[in-house]
Amino acid sequence: MPQTVAVLGTGKIGEALLSGMIRAGWHSADLLVSTRRDERAAELRDRYGVESVTNADAAKRADILILAVKPQDMGRLLDELAPHVTPDRLVISAAAGITTAFIEGRLATGTPVVRVMPNTPVLVDEGMSVISGGSHALAVHLAHAEEIFGGVGKTLRVPESQQDAATALSGSGPAYFYFLVEAMTDAGILLGLPRAQAHDLIVQAAVGAAVMLRDSGEHPVKLREAVTSPAGTTISAVRELENHGVRAALIAAIEAARDRSRALATGNG
Numbered sequence: 001m002p003q004t005v006a007v008l009g010t011g012k013i014g015e016a017l018l019s020g021m022i023r024a025g026w027h028s029a030d031l032l033v034s035t036r037r038d039e040r041a042a043e044l045r046d047r048y049g050v051e052s053v054t055n056a057d058a059a060k061r062a063d064i065l066i067l068a069v070k071p072q073d074m075g076r077l078l079d080e081l082a083p084h085v086t087p088d089r090l091v092i093s094a095a096a097g098i099t100t101a102f103i104e105g106r107l108a109t110g111t112p113v114v115r116v117m118p119n120t121p122v123l124v125d126e127g128m129s130v131i132s133g134g135s136h137a138l139a140v141h142l143a144h145a146e147e148i149f150g151g152v153g154k155t156l157r158v159p160e161s162q163q164d165a166a167t168a169l170s171g172s173g174p175a176y177f178y179f180l181v182e183a184m185t186d187a188g189i190l191l192g193l194p195r196a197q198a199h200d201l202i203v204q205a206a207v208g209a210a211v212m213l214r215d216s217g218e219h220p221v222k223l224r225e226a227v228t229s230p231a232g233t234t235i236s237a238v239r240e241l242e243n244h245g246v247r248a249a250l251i252a253a254i255e256a257a258r259d260r261s262r263a264l265a266t267g268n269g
């Protein structure tokens with residue numbers, strides 16, 4: 001794709017995406033970044049060979065602008081960009097909650113906007129990026145977003161009305177698994193295993209379970225039943241999980257994340 005892409009906001013997700021684009025074969029000469037601090041700009045230049053520019057210059061020079069600042073910083077960033085963004089640009093936002101309508105309302109009429117919710121496994125090319133087009137986004141714009149994010153994992157198109165749910169499930173999703181690993185490692189320590197060993201056992205169980213979930217095509221209930229022997233160990237654990245309301249806690253947690261995403265819609269949350 002002979003286009004210039006600028007990543008505006010190069011924190012955790014911005015840098016993860018930038019590194020992934022370079023792994024996927026993008027030339028650093030076709031990439032621009034913006035940062036708030038000069039030291040950060042130098043770091044990214046040393047690490048990836050990319051040029052750091054102001055947001056205004058990025059808007060003038062790049063065909064595609066990827067906005068990766070916090071939802072609360074989005075209003076200010078759009079104010080900086082607005083005088084320079086013309087409708088021949090494509091604006092892609094990775095911010096939780098922020099709607100395409102919010103972005104469209106602050107940029108030149110007709111500017112195509114695509115909303116994407118990636119997750120941090122883009123760092124290992126196993127990301128999940130959920131994509132929705134705004135009111136001026138054409139098939140070609142969605143295809144550009146898919147090409148960029150598809151280089152670092154899977155992509156899925158959803159109607160924008162489902163983006164808050166997708167954010168709660170897959171944008172935040174990796175955190176829930178890390179939380180589980182942390183808690184299960186604590187359990188291993190309680191049972192007398194060294195921390196490092198407990199960690200390795202849990203991580204490998206997680207990797208094995210994830211690969212089986214992805215590759216077997218089996219329903220998770222079936223996979224769990226295969227582990228659960230009559231009068232065995234697993235059912236004793238499962239009873240405790242149910243007694244402690246873990247299923248209900250997960251549903252409530254993900255609903256809270258969805259509500260938080262909705263509350264961020266105008267960047268004021």
Ligand SMILES: NC(=O)C1=CN([C@@H]2O[C@H](COP(=O)(O)OP(=O)(O)OC[C@H]3O[C@@H](n4cnc5c(N)ncnc54)[C@H](O)[C@@H]3O)[C@@H](O)[C@H]2O)C=CC1
Nearest residue numbers: 009010011012013035036068069070071073094095096118
């Ligand atoms: N961390 C994650 O797992 C995911 C984050 N996101 C979204 O990505 C966005 C960024 O999140 P993180 O990377 O976690 O936050 P972060 O705080 O690590 O990165 C944000 C970066 O934006 C920079 N920034 C703020 N205003 C700026 C401006 N006007 N010009 C240039 N740079 C500016 C900050 O200095 C910071 O480096 C958020 O909107 C979040 O909802 C989306 C999916 C996953």
Ligand SMILES: O=C(O)[C@@H]1CCC=N1
Nearest residue numbers: 095096167171172173
């Ligand atoms: O926690 C957050 O708000 C961001 C969006 C999805 C993952 N991290």
